[in-house]
Amino acid sequence: MLMDQFPNEMSSKYALQPLAKSQIPKLLEILKSLLPDSIIAYHWLLNGSRWIDGHGLDSKILILCPNGDTNDGSMVGLIDGLAGHNKIFGTVYVQPENMDKMKIAIKETEHIEWERLKHLIGVWRRFVPHLSEVMRAKGVEFTENYRTVNAMTILKAASLPSPKIPENIRVGPLDGSHLDVFCDNWPHYDPEFRPVIEKMLQCNPSVGIFTRTVPNEQETLVSMVVQADYGGIGLLQTTRAHQRKGYGEIALVTLTKTLAEANILPFGFIVLENEKSMALFKKCGFEVIGVMCKIIMTLK
Incomplete structure (x- = not known):
């Protein structure tokens, strides 16, 4: 299910806050307008919503935006109840001009259960230093796995x-x-x-x-x-x-x-060292549009 109600709470100026289900379509429209930069976040949210609404998936999608504001497309998406052993996985998206604000929002939020978070996929390389600094400050251990994004119209x-x-x-x-x-x-x-x-x-x-x-x-x-x-x-x-x-x-x-x-929109997410897959996607007409990171947590 997509969460509709959340407890009232005081928040820091830029803390991430959850969106209600009614706000998801607006966020999807904004992310769609930001393609291809938002390519992972848009399709992650679109696919996850379809699984839950259209296929009866008994899981929860939690979408967090700075102060609950969807206007610039900044978001952390988390899905809970699908991966094994009570793990959460998700994605992060932010435009370059909003990275400092997003860093503060992630730092200040109380809505990310870092101890259960398995990975964050599709983090643009530009934002990895900001996110890494926050996670290290919170005592989160992780590895960075860089991948090219290969897309075709x-x-x-x-x-x-x-x-x-x-x-x-x-x-x-x-x-x-x-x-x-x-x-x-x-x-x-x-x-x-x-x-x-x-x-x-x-x-x-x-x-x-x-x-x-x-x-x-x-x-x-x-x-x-x-x-x-x-x-x-x-x-x-x-x-x-x-x-x-x-x-x-x-x-x-x-x-x-x-x-x-x-x-x-067809696209692939290929580990940098996977030269065979790189060559195959290129042969089939895909073009590299950038490098993203899959951040994998070392859970205890």
């Missing part, structure tokens, strides 16, 4: 040529029955994130590449990709025995076109 994505499908290959959507294969082959798999991956497969667009064995037509899932919880193209992977056959490219292009057809 909806118009360009919709006009991509459909990939050629080899014989004995089927391209189709994934569902919850593919969860184990997904988790077993994802090199960054975290058991606490398993419920999140399950929800991705149940609710978000996805593409699987299946090999078919003649004559009995048994299928094996060999390559897969899904729209991630933050709204981007994520968890692209091909099983080891079927790599270097072009299956990852087929999956990526197919999902990119699927998102464009749904009027969703």
Whole structure:
């Protein structure tokens, strides 16, 4: 559920305050107007709201803005009740001219449970020093994982040529029955994130590449990709025995076109050291628009 009511309390001048559910559409409009700079925050909030309102997800989204004001798009988004072991995860967005104010607001708020926060995704590199200073002052231990944001316009994505499908290959959507294969082959798999991956497969667009064995037509899932919880193209992977056959490219292009057809901006979030994924996204027409950070907490 999206929280509607909050206790009255005195706040510091710039403390983060929660938004009521009725304020979320206005924030989404503002974040949409700030695209592509707000690319993670906008799609994270849009996707999370859809999961809760449209798919009955029994979790809570908490949106915090400086003094509860949505006008400049500054926000911290937190989702509680989805990740395993009672963990919270979220995102942070702020425009360059508001970073000092946002730093104070995060420092002064009482609404972030740092001891349960697992990660913050999509923090622009420009704001990491500000946020890091606040977290260190609060005794939060963390690591910084930098990633490029690779995006493509909806118009360009919709006009991509459909990939050629080899014989004995089927391209189709994934569902919850593919969860184990997904988790077993994802090199960054975290058991606490398993419920999140399950929800991705149940609710978000996805593409699987299946090999078919003649004559009995048994299928094996060999390559897969899904729209991630933050709204981007994520968890692209091909099983080891079927790599270097072009299956990852087929999956990526197919999902990119699927998102464009749904009027969703296609983008990916790629670890800087992942040169293979960088090259694949570039080959398929994506452009790097900046570098963001996933801040991963060391929880005790």
